[in-house]
Amino acid sequence: MPDHPLSMNRAWVETDPSAVVENARAVRGLSSAVAGRPMQLMAVVKADAYGHGLGAVAAALDPEVDLFGVACVSEATRIREVGATSDVLMLGPVPVGDIPEVVANGWIPVISCVSEARDYQEQMECQRPGEEMGVHVAVDTGMGREGAVLDVAGELIRFVREECAGLRLDGLMTHYPSADDDDDFTRDQTARFDAFLDALADEHGLPPMVHLANSAGLLTCASRHATTVRAGLLLYGVAPVDADVTLRPALHVKARVTLVRDLAPGSGVSYGRRFVTEREPVTTVATIAIGYGDGYFRHLSESGAEVLVNGRRCPLLGRVTMDQIMVDVSELPERPQRGDVAIVLGGGAGGDEITASELAERAGTISWEILCRFGSPRLGRIVV
Numbered sequence: 001m002p003d004h005p006l007s008m009n010r011a012w013v014e015t016d017p018s019a020v021v022e023n024a025r026a027v028r029g030l031s032s033a034v035a036g037r038p039m040q041l042m043a044v045v046k047a048d049a050y051g052h053g054l055g056a057v058a059a060a061l062d063p064e065v066d067l068f069g070v071a072c073v074s075e076a077t078r079i080r081e082v083g084a085t086s087d088v089l090m091l092g093p094v095p096v097g098d099i100p101e102v103v104a105n106g107w108i109p110v111i112s113c114v115s116e117a118r119d120y121q122e123q124m125e126c127q128r129p130g131e132e133m134g135v136h137v138a139v140d141t142g143m144g145r146e147g148a149v150l151d152v153a154g155e156l157i158r159f160v161r162e163e164c165a166g167l168r169l170d171g172l173m174t175h176y177p178s179a180d181d182d183d184d185f186t187r188d189q190t191a192r193f194d195a196f197l198d199a200l201a202d203e204h205g206l207p208p209m210v211h212l213a214n215s216a217g218l219l220t221c222a223s224r225h226a227t228t229v230r231a232g233l234l235l236y237g238v239a240p241v242d243a244d245v246t247l248r249p250a251l252h253v254k255a256r257v258t259l260v261r262d263l264a265p266g267s268g269v270s271y272g273r274r275f276v277t278e279r280e281p282v283t284t285v286a287t288i289a290i291g292y293g294d295g296y297f298r299h300l301s302e303s304g305a306e307v308l309v310n311g312r313r314c315p316l317l318g319r320v321t322m323d324q325i326m327v328d329v330s331e332l333p334e335r336p337q338r339g340d341v342a343i344v345l346g347g348g349a350g351g352d353e354i355t356a357s358e359l360a361e362r363a364g365t366i367s368w369e370i371l372c373r374f375g376s377p378r379l380g381r382i383v384v
Contacts, residue, residue: 011255011290012380014346015052017060019250023235024064030245031218031229042089042211044232045079046071050368051295051375052236052251056383058084061235067108069230073098076107089136089171091230093146103127110136110173112146114156117164124166135160136171136209139196141189143175150196157200171209171228172197179216180240190221197225216240238356238367249355252346253374255290257309257336260329269326270318274302284330285317288342293322295373296344303362308343308354309336345374 024041031039043065049057055078058068062084069091070076076088088107096119102109103123111117117135124133137157138147148156160169174193179186193212200206211228213221218229219241233240237249262282269275269285277283286309292298301319307327308314314327325344329336347353356367363370 008254008380008382009256010380011253011294011378012382013051013053013374014252014254014382014384015056016248016250016252016384017056019237019248020049020052020057020235021060021064023237023247023250024061024231026245026247027215027218027229027231027234028064030243031213031231034218035222035226039226040066040209040228042067042069042228042230043235044069044091044214044230046075046091046232047372048075048375050232050236051371051373053381053383054078055082058082062086066228069232073101073107076102076105080105099123100127103133106133108134108136108170110138110146111156111160112138112140112148114159117156117160117167121164121166128166132166132168134168134170136173136207137169139172139174139193141174141193141196142185143177145175147174150192153196154200157204161204169207171207171211172200173210174212176212176214176217176221179214179220183220186217186221190223194224197223201225219243219245233368233371236371238371240367249346249353251356251371251374253290253296253344253379254341254346255288255294255344257286257338257340257342258289258324259287259338260336261285261287268318270301270321272319275318279330282330283328284332284335285326286314286329286336286342288325288327288344289323290344291321291323291325293376294378295376296320296325297359297363297365297370297373299363299365300359305359305362306354308348308352310334310340311348311352313352313354345370 028041043061045068048054058079059082067087069089090109099119139153140147140149209227210225213229215232215234237247263277267277290296298320305316306313314329317326317328345354356370360367360370
């Protein structure tokens with residue numbers, strides 16, 4: 001019988017909150033150095049903390065950060081359930097039906113248009129008459145997803161400040177769409193936002209919080225007015241661009257070897273027989289209990305992707321299936337056994353590591369998606 005928890009019988013995720021804390025401290029120091037002044041830190045923990053487990057991550061980060069950034073009310077609720085008390089910012093537009101809950105709990109909305117501001121004002125009048133609620137206004141400088149475009153952003157800010165009793169402008173934000181791959185556009189975007197803020201500061205003054213830099217942006221570009229950085233990917237130990245910062249990946253994905261078989265030359269492996277064995281006298285193939293149903297990208301099929309088995313890299317064979325993958329273990333010095341642990345993301349005892357960036361490049365996607373996909377409910381979850 002196995003001597004490990006049931007959650008480790010098949011495939012599982014290991015999250016290390018201490019690594020997230022170390023990364024947060026490194027990011028705060030780096031962002032302050034880039035800006036030349038102390039910076040506040042917003043921890044972006046949406047999408048189950050990028051697949052790392054929101055509860056454990058929020059509890060660990062609460063003493064380290066100034067506020068959390070989330071995408072929906074269920075994430076904000078989870079943060080409070082684990083006892084974290086830092087402010088919570090709703091990063092995107094909140095569905096109309098969720099606005100009452102945001103107001104009731106004192107979470108901070110981001111406003112992009114006059115009608116949104118009116119909705120929050122009305123809810124404040126109904127639920128919390130005579131009180132004030134802090135809000136941030138989003139300015140669209142090139143993302144095209146939310147926010148008032150520059151031509152009308154000033155009017156939206158004036159409306160919130162002068163015509164929305166119960167709302168208090170506590171922050172301004174914009175968002176970089178290309179900080180990881182277009183430095184020229186990002187610098188121009190920063191300059192346009194800073195110029196807008198210059199004019200606003202001269203006329204009405206700026207709110208206490210200004211933020212625009214995501215993980216890539218805080219490494220490559222500094223705003224004169226920014227007070228806060230929004231760190232996501234960096235917190236989890238992955239740098240979106242080259243940077244002089246030491247990070248520790250906080251997520252490891254592991255799965256059990258379930259079969260080890262010797263296949264003669266000419267044997268097909270997986271659907272479509274896209275891989276056919278050629279090695280003489282046999283190819284030793286290990287079946288591993290993880291597949292695209294668990295978040296392992298099907299696009300890793302025939303990509304050159306590898307898995308760590310007994311600390312060594314072994315190539316993926318054929319197509320990724322829903323529940324299993326097959327790897328070539330012919331060159332391992334010792335034959336794997338059923339029940340051995342394979343590492344599909346993260347490092348092993350031998351010092352080698354399968355990184356999110358490596359898998360993303362091979363799958364034709366981004367590191368963010370690689371991490372988020374391992375939130376599958378079929379995977380066991382262990383906090384180490």
